[in-house]
Amino acid sequence: MSCSEEEFRRRLRCRGLLRLLIGVFFLAVGLLRTDAAEQPVSFVNDVVPLLTKAGCNVGVCHAKAGGGQKGFQLSLLGFEPQEDFESLTKESRNRRLFFGSPDQSLLLLKASGQMPHGGGVRLAATSEGYALLRQWIREGAALDSAAAPKLVSFEVQPARGSIKRGGEQQLQAIAKYSDGSVRDVTNMALYESNDKAMADVSERGLVKISEIVGNVAVMVRYQAKVSVYSASVPLGAPVENLPSSKNFVDELVFANLKALGIPPSVLCDDATFLRRVTLDIGGRMPTEEESAAFLAGKDAGKRDKVIDELLRSPDYADFFANKWTALLKNRRDDESDTVSNFAFHAWVRDSFLANKPYDQFVRELLAATGTVIGNPPVAWYKRVKEPKQQIEDVAQLFLGVRMQCAQCHHHPFERWSQDDYYSLVAFFSQVGRKPSGTRGEDLIFHKRGIAVAPNMKTGVPLKPGALGDAIPEIAADEDPRLKLADWMGSKTNPFFAKSLVNRYWKHFFVRGLIEPEDDIRDTNPPTNPALLEALEKHFVASGFDLKDLVRVITQSQAYQLSEVPNQHNIVDRQNYSRYYPRRLQAEVLLDAIDRLAGTQTDFANLPPGTRAVALPDNSYNRSSQFLRVFGRPEAESVCECERVQSSSLAQSLHLLNAAELKAKLAAATGRAERLAKEDKPVESKIRELYLAAFSREPRPQELKTALDYLNEPGTVANANYQDLIWALINTKEFLFNH
């Protein structure tokens, strides 16, 4: 099994072809064990990886929680070899292995399909994998001795590279063991592309690149180790007329585009910019007055000024509160949640209005104490009650780390173990509760005591630990949540600022530098690492100033590029060479329609005129079909993916002929009615409508078409204006931020 480095290299050179030949005989998996005759089969280093590659120990098969399949339980992805060994050799009255005649072992009969097997044929009887297992049984099905070599590191070769569109790259997976031996485990490793549209990867590590340009990564897993191959797929077009850089965002975006040979689109016009930035910061359309004034303005710095104005406005606070309250699960399950939900929403909204530093905002939430009315972030503890749920939400939302898997087993894609999970839980182990004067609400306080949480599997009590970082001893009377907040807010925290800037980048650029935005891990690298790092540094240096972050992003030329592609960058989906249009969010769209139609949507028990983006919780979804159809989240998850941004037939039908929309168009106090009655030139009315809908003047052809329609003899003016507004609403230009 083991060999010297030199021997290893020699074998490696001649093994490519051999591997291919042997692979032909593998029905389900490819297995390579060149030195089988030299060493007894290792359960940990041979059998378990084989079972993993064959897919036996995945979550839907024998690693399924609660007993596996048909009573045969394996640990997920073989993270617990000892348990797997027990399972194979001792459980089920030892009938899984038949030492007298290994081929009659239940394990082999089922895996090879010689006996009925729900999972189908996983190892053909002719495969080397089958032979390996048979050999292991023949040798007595032993567990590795304590002195057996252990996997110490794992890497993929090459680690990075540049591949042409349509090109291929064979990856090689190398495992190193504690005895200094090295193995090529290419055929035993597992591969996964982080963007399947860009790169597909075979079971044997052959990467095939599509026509999409940019950066892509392939995660390679072997036992509990992971490694990443990063590929750059350049377009190679000439990049000559880059816009001048306004700040570091531009420098890094344009540098990436230059490296990839993707020429960016031109800068967008003023009307597009105003509409885009007002929607992205204020969650609303610009008013006709704002549009007219902005378009008429000659000030060279007017774009920066409008950004500042929007950041000062309560609209910014309303819009971002709407975003965050959904992520923080401000959900109404019962009428008695009303006060706490309003209070919580208001706290979030006021925090953004006051531009509370982000670390302080998170600190107030994590370490909230008292009553909901006295300290509204306490409401989070009303909805997220269990420490496990608390750390999972905190990790995903504020650190971009998904810890859920590590509750029961080692994280399959990450370095997080169950100890890491329960060490994080320990931060919340001293949250005390006592009844308040309000039914269903607890007073939250720090309960004196040494914070510990037992590892569910081992039972070992664990002190607070923060994802691999040591936390100084926490005294019994110190609230560990404050220590967690300290750690998160430290300038060197590798997750906290990164997660936020990535989330905000996605807010403005549609796509995060890391996707999904809350799945930051070594195996899921950013598309522009330098930019992510620079944003992170800037955010930390600013004192976690959210408005400043928004400012630096939206002031960049990169943000202000046109959505119209040039002849080259149509293939770009991740490098921000153009603005990626996005359908307006449900609330924003409803408000936009109301503004254009001159109406108000009535929300129960809220003041008339309350905008949809200012709604405090999800309860209004029940009464608003519009909000449901257009995907307003129910605040059940910390994932932004709960908001449905995809299009559907229901949405189209709703916009075409929903009674709600018709009522808005025909409202007695609506814009159509007013315009029909107003004594002013029709052209000016059309201009008003275009400014309201698109923040721009109508183009000559548009003006003519509208004029013709409105002046059609024998038609009713009011109905014509309703039709025109309806038509404007149903344009992509209206429905999308572009």
Next chain:
Amino acid sequence: MTDFVCYSRCRSMLLAALVCGAFASVSFAQSVGLPAPRLLTTTPMGAKIGSQVEVTISGESIEDADELMFFDRRITAARKLNAAGQAEPKKYVVSIAADCPIGIHEARVMTRLGISSSRAFCVGTLDEAVQTKPNTTLATAMELKVNSICNATMTQRAVDHYVFEAKKGQRVIVDCATRGIDSKLDATVIVADAAGRDLLVERRGGVLDFIVPADGKYVIKVHELTFKGGQAYYYRLGLWELPVGAPIVRLPSTKPVNSFSWPPQGLKEQAELAEVEPNSDRTKAQKISLPCDIAGSFFPAADVDVFEFEAKKGDVWWVEVASERFGLPTDPSILVQHVARSGDVEKLTDVAEFSDIPSPVKVSSNGYAYDGPPYNAGSADILGKLEIKEEGLHRLQITDLFGGTRNDLKNVYRLVIRKAAPDFAVVAWALHMELRNGDRNAVSKPLALRGGATMALEVLAIRRDGFDGDIDLVMEGLPEGVTASGLKIPAGQSRGLMLVTANQNAPRAVGSGTFFGRATINGEVVTRTCRLASHAWPIPDSWGEIPSPRLMADVPVSVSGLEFAPLTLTPPKEVQTVTAGEKLTIPLLHTRRSEFSGAVLQLRAMGAGFDRAPQFDVSLTADQSQAVLDTAALKTAPGDYLIAFYGGAVAKYRHQPEAIVAAEETHKKAVQELMAIEAEVKKLTEAAKAAASEAKPEADKAVEAVTAKQKAAAAAVAAAAEKIKQATAAAQPRDIVDIVVSEPIKIRVNPAEKK
């Protein structure tokens, strides 16, 4: 008559459960407590000292209110008269003397049923304004002058707008009194620019401290947190200028219930010592010596104040902290450790940990069924015993369990460590009983007694520094025909009762009672004022209402004189004697003045020594009954006792039936008058017909005049008929659960003769 002693314990429990079930079925969703007068709003809610203001009132069962009364006699009120000199309904002219104290005053009205519940009325020094028209948009914003207060009522689903003018650099304070003046409003107060764009927001009942950025107009927006509104959602919005750096004095507020136990007797107004920062860790511990009295602040966030003192083994100290009882949203916690040093190494040993002052009784869980009073006599503050187990250095650290992330200098505390000064504080509220019913009106009813009624108050004591003796309960200064009997708080316990009884013939009157607890401490008799607690609003549905309890400033007691208790249970006046270990039979005389639903009334005993007696039934149709108390089963020790029986009965309550008779009498008179006028009409009409031409105009005129009178008389008849209808409807029997309390019973348990 039920001899409840005969039943086995299990059987009586089963029966109780069955009867409870039966009772619950009739009490479910029924009102609890006969109608009581409740003053719910005064508009405006306050006035400036030395001024006179017109006040409009509203409330429940106060339609016939005549007098508006204030606890402080420097505020007086007279009925507002119209041009014809007649009193306008619900309107008063209130005069505030120039020497009237600033702050909250209790306002009440005297009604047919007696004295009403209280409403906070504020007296201040700022000019007052009243919201007179809707100001729910920026365009209709009401102008508010700096250094004034506006009295307003919130409209549902609305935001009230005010506009004021200010200069750059000016410091302006915006404060909104709501819960502290009995309003249901949880206010959101916003300072915005002239365009209405929010600049500063306060939603937690705090004050806005606004430094004006530029000359110009600014807007104040006020709304309820969840946009509720209506009469109960009123507020006083204060706007005043303050020099930069000057401390802010908030608008006055009522006191929380648990503040009754602060301060300890004789405590100086100002603490002797102040906490000196930095004292946040052991290396910076503030040295103190015991006893001590320290004022400190839970500031900044997660503040820990550490003190060190030397103490002798065997010393006993008492530690008391006040912070939450100041009305602050804090939860103090103390840890005391012994410090043993060996070089630089410290060995710390926990000596004591102090947190809350527990409530002496179970507090309501705010569910549907009543499971305890919705008042907490306990507190998040601290009162505990510190026993020094080892000589030497001790370290005390105090923190606010709610202060981890909060930076608020206003969250102060007072820490007192003293040698034992045994004492007590008492608080009381109207007794409620365990019913499967969400109506909690009974816990906030005023001491407005019907003739023949006994009302019970639940009295709780917080005992200080190891005081463990009896606490007698006394109420004095009662109106004629009213007596009060305190069912003492026995030694070692914390709960007693006060029974206030109006005899059937007690005349209509109101008096300001004094209520106190009395005990002998260290050989000296001490008395401590008992504060009354009540809720700002009646709670007909505890499921949907968050209670809002507070302390009252006074103890008014009244007798209706016009309405009577549905049932009076009268025991013999003389002391009932029994030998320990024997049974005592107590005859009860029933005076019934109403019909009841159900046939029996389930009674239980209250009062030390007998309160564990099993429940028993008495007939609701009988004129007398007997209660049998088994001193053997109860293990009642020889001594003198005062007890009573109580239970819930569903009365067929009829509201003011005498009003029907009065209305009928009025109607009868009106009919007679109409008939007389009609006769007159007939006579004059005939006379006019017969009149000569020259006398004709005069005669027609007379006919015309009398016809007009006829019309008016007919209208009076119709109005009187309507009155009968209304009175009859109001007097229709309504099922209301009445908490029936017997008159007190004196019992002497003599020692058993030794055999």
